[in-house]
Amino acid sequence: MSEAALEAAGVDSYLKCDAKQQPKWPDADAVREVTSRLRQVPPLVFAGEADVLREQLAAAGRGEAFVLQGGDCAEMFAEATADHIQNKIKTILQMAVILTYGSSTPIVKMGRMAGQYAKPRSADTETRDGVTLPAYRGDIVNSHAFTEESRVPNPERLMDAYHVSSSTLNLMRAFTQGGFADLRRVHAWNKGFAANPAYAKYEQLAAQIDRAVRFMGAAGGDFDALKSVDLFSSHEALLLDYERALTRIDSRTGNAYDCSAHFLWIGERTRELDGAHVEFMSKIHNPIGVKLGPTATGEDALALAERLNPENVPGRLTFVARMGAPRVRESLPPIVERVRDAGINVTWLTDPMHGNTFTSDSGYKTRRFDTILDEVQGFFEVHREAGTVAGGLHVELTGDDVTEVMGGVEEIDDAGLAQRYETKVDPRLNHQQSLEMAFQVSELLSQR
Incomplete structure (x- = not known):
């Protein structure tokens, strides 16, 4: 349906x-089989x-x-x-x-994140020391290692990309929907950055942000909505x-x-x-x-x-x-x-x-x-x-x-x-x- x-x-x-900018898949049947599986997986x-x-x-x-x-x-x-x-x-x-x-x-x-696995290339092939192999087109297509086996486009990597993307999205949601993303915690990281003498010129702006965050807290700001x-x-x-x-x-x-x-x-x-x-x-x-x-x-x-x-x-x-x-x-x-x-x-x-x-x-x-x-x-x-x-x-x-x-x-x-x-x-x-x-x-x- x-x-x-x-x-x-x-x-x-x-x-x-x-x-x-599409790979030259060596086996069209294998591509059809993998994409057929991908059409059935959850979004x-x-x-x-x-x-x-x-x-x-x-x-x-x-x-x-x-x-x-x-x-x-x-x-x-x-x-x-x-x-x-x-x-x-x-x-x-x-x-x-x-x-x-x-x-x-x-x-x-x-x-x-969670999908940036394909890369366009200026040429279909790469040559090193007289050896010419297919270009690296991202992990979703082949491997970066300069060997014949690694550089052959492999459609199973489409399924690998899906699973790795799924895991990445799970972590993205976990980190951003919990205490890790709390505004006060994130700002504390920046205070440490600005305290480094090499970045002293940013200390004033960091101090201004700090005052704003503390003001929101003192004024009863709803930090639950900022976590x-x-x-x-x-x-x-x-x-x-x-x-x-x-x-x-x-x-x-x-x-x-x-x-x-x-x-x-x-x-x-x-x-x-x-x-x-x-x-x-x-x-x-x-x-x-x-x-x-x-x-x-x-x-x-x-x-x-x-x-x-x-x-x-x-x-x-x-x-x-x-x-x-x-x-x-x-x-x-x-x-x-x-x-x-x-x-x-x-x-x-x-x-x-x-x-x-x-x-x-x-x-x-x-x-x-x-x-x-x-x-x-x-x-x-x-x-x-x-x-x-x-x-x-x-x-x-x-x-x-x-x-x-x-x-x-x-x-x-x-x-x-x-x-x-x-x-x-x-x-x-x-x-x-x-x-x-x-x-x-x-x-x-x-x-x-």
Whole structure:
């Protein structure tokens, strides 16, 4: 019955379109068998939760909230441990407290978690020392180890991704609905951060937040309501075999929802209007996003909005600008202005990570903290000038003390990258850099 309803809803229309960035599965029958099993498993999230997020994203689009979306560039099955998950959640919660104070508005919290297992690649193959193997496309497809056996796309990993995502979501809900997310506890962590002499310049703001928290307590604030938070899951909807298999019909409305996550986005490499990803996302009712890089135009944005949100529903569509610091002040304004003048409801986020990647002299793929921050500042400047809303921040981060992004108060240099460079794909802000970013963005929000 459910599959018949999905077919009636037209969710399979994407099969007639060109699907980029998909693995070359060696056994089509094995893929069909695994996806058939996935179509029978319980959903990872529920339509009602996605609807709540859509309303919160609509508020962010109006300037009544601010979005913080963060997590790993590519989740790894082996790192889906309680400690790793707790550290990421702790970092997001710490950042959210700082941003709440700076913006004086609620923070919509989304983790790049519980599904960020597929990654687009610039080439289908990778060559090392004369040996050519399929590219690593994320743990949902193959393994990072450079061996022939590891790099063969394995459809059983689709089922592995489901189970690891389910475990991750269980921990996300446990950590955010219990005492771990208590505002007073989270703020105490930030006080420890600001007490570090290296971060003395943030001590004053931390003290202001402390006074606000203590005032709420003295005034009889309802801390029971502040002991839990909503943390939504999100990932790039890249691997269509997986996304389609986890799409369900909502019994309340009869609409289709991709129940692999609350929020899905289309990447810069797969946002073609006639492509399979745009077609698939046009049929689901989750809130969705689209990455817009420096080649995007105002016309592209208008056409994507028409395809993905023809009824102009607030909160349905988010544009995530990833221009690169040198280009954001020139490339983004004409797009924002066209969208504004067309009266399109959209929530604007900045992704200051992906347009600022380079290879260091020592051979590490990295980014500079100051450059990342400069793109964020440029994003705010563009929206201030256009009279539109800078709605949120989309960053790749980890709760661990890795050394993958150069700079910050810690002054990680090229030589320092080798100390704890652990990412298998893109470099992430570490725990300290993430909090430093939050304090900096908090100042921008106070001027918004």
